[in-house]
Amino acid sequence: MDLRFLRGDPQAPKGHAIFFARSSEDERHIFYTYCVVPPLPLSLARYLPSILAAHLPMDEPNVQVMPIPPMLEELEGEKGLDYLQVLARYRDDDLCELGAIHPRDEAAKMQLAAQACQEYGQLYLNYSASFEQAASSSSSREGLPALDDLDPEELLFQTMTDRQRLAELGKLVGVARYALEGNDTHLLQETRQKMQRIVRLLPEKYKGNALITAACDAGKHSARIAELYLERAYKLLDEEYADIPRIEQAIRELQQSA
Template sequence: MAIQFLRGNSRAPKGHAIFIVRNRSNTQNIFCTYCVIPPIPMSIAKYIPPLLAAQLPTEELQDSDAITGMPIPPIPEEGQNLEYLEMLAEYRDDDLCEIGTVSSKDDMSRMNLAAEGCQEYGQLYASYIANLQTQKRTESHFTMEELDADSLVLHAMPDRQKLAELGKLIGTARYAIGGHDQKLLRETEQKMLSLSQTLAEKYRGGELVAAAISSSERGSKLSELYLSRAYKLLDEEYADIPDIEKAIRELKDAS
């Protein structure tokens, strides 16, 4: 099995993911489950009733320290469309992964696919955590001395002010593009990147910056849509976001 990340990064799994399984006879029809990797190692054997424990392999009961993914529910359920799951993953900051196709009438295959997907996702997560333990993570351990005055100001800004500044910089970037001022465009891009990196991933700051510095008219429209989407997230106006997401997809598909 090869898990496909529709949202998130296989090199840095979050430890919680929405899994989707497509119906083999109709790929628009999907099943879904939720995979959770316990952050604290635990022995499942401690919580299994003796009668049930007697039916499980001894090696599984003894492997108490392994990081194991758990699909909830065990059998992927039908009933949600992909657009809704994408929106849900965005709001909850979950990974969104496609794990394969299966017959809609084969519950056992669905259950096995979910279990295998969780096992593979758990291995990716375990590798990521192991790497974190051996690497120096300077990104999240900077000191006051390591930050210049501009960085301190950016980190102290509330999100609304950051978005307002990004809006101004979008205008500057478009002006630089229109005037073929590469120096101004590079300076503006750097400011936007520095600012976007202080925002949560859900705001898609990197995509906003990429659109803003694009020389195409489509880039201008995309950057405005990304900014509008960020404000809707900030104001928790979630009902308006699907229309913006649709407009973004249509612009991207038109390229």
Template sequence: MDLTFERGSMDAPKGHALVYFRSSQDFDDCWATYIIVLPILVDVAKYVPPFLMNQMGEIGPKDLSSFAFPPAPEPVDGYSYVEELASAREDDIVFGGTVNPDDVSSTMMRVNEAIGWYAQAYSDSRQIPGEPEAAETSEALPGYGVSEVLYDLMSDGDKLGELTKLVGRLRDAVESGDDGLTAETQSEIDVLGRRLPDNHQIDHLVQAAKVAGETGAKLANLYLQRCFHLLGEEYVKLGQVEEDIQALEAGGTS
């Protein structure tokens, strides 16, 4: 994803930016959202009434370190409006490329990528020269807020479909030796996995997918099959798959 500063600097982001996109259907149309990187970490759980805690899940102080609103870009009155607004508010302006406004899921993902990119640039600019990077920098910039929204809206079947795509991407990253993509994809699988039942054993699936070679491919496929059989309550097939997994993990053949 190509993102460029048109106001402000990559070396010194302000922490708040108007991110605009051009429509792939009409390049003159502008669509925009607003990104904020919070200067202070907030433990949201402290402000949630007790009766809502179960619905909120485990939200830590780093889960809202950066976000965009609206979550998908909305139409604005041209680029001149973006310039005037940014000038009045002293915002950065970032160009995010072209999008299809009718594909809301895709535009939300593009915004999510922009959040991670801008938040990382902000974090890098605050790093004191000569000091080692904080060990938890990557954790402080979740970059998956929009993904979480999308996953929460998915049915269990759709979640497994998305999981299958992510596992395929993880396998490609492992086989190509791309450590960065491996870590990134594993993190997104972790986000999705938290929205699936514990008995799906997503952690075992990830470990299997990270095994290079044919064995890893077979194990990952078996663990995926296991998830689908659990969802479909196909317990006879589930038992067979679990036997195949045990045999393969023990060094046998399936």
């Protein structure tokens, strides 16, 4: 089968995707599952009683990719494809269409989910070879990380959680505004570069580059717009999605009145 990516790049899958299929009787009815590729092989045998683990195939001890749930389930209520698209955007998931399926064919729902996961897993495996090679090339001759080639501040940013990175961005917004008020171009450039290094480590859904643009802009509403982008990022982090439209509307209004 061929996965149709409505969101994401088949050449660079994220490792987590929402799958959906339409009912062959009524395309408004959507069936879905969620596909996860563990970052490292997951051995289920470690978490099962020995009497059950003994029945696992010895040649396939690790889970490489899995659908959750293991079969396509109907999307409840009035939710449809629009809902899945919004969900995938805010969660930064891939979104893949699987085609049509008979709504009462339970075996087909399970088989389609399994086949789609295997194909997605292969795409991810192909993609992962690139960053595995990058990891290998960054090692020293002894096989240890080449820490001498990394900036201490960069290492700090890499070890931070997304919440800590957003907090650091919030501090740097204040520094950028101070540099603008004092016409300190050197400090502003230095602060912008530091913010860019943090943003590169954050998912695109946080709109970090837009935050940087606003923070480093001298426009009359730029400081407030930067605050709103930061607030929006925290709302996404805390999964408070209901507040997002209000914040985005406020940003648009300020941009239009600038």
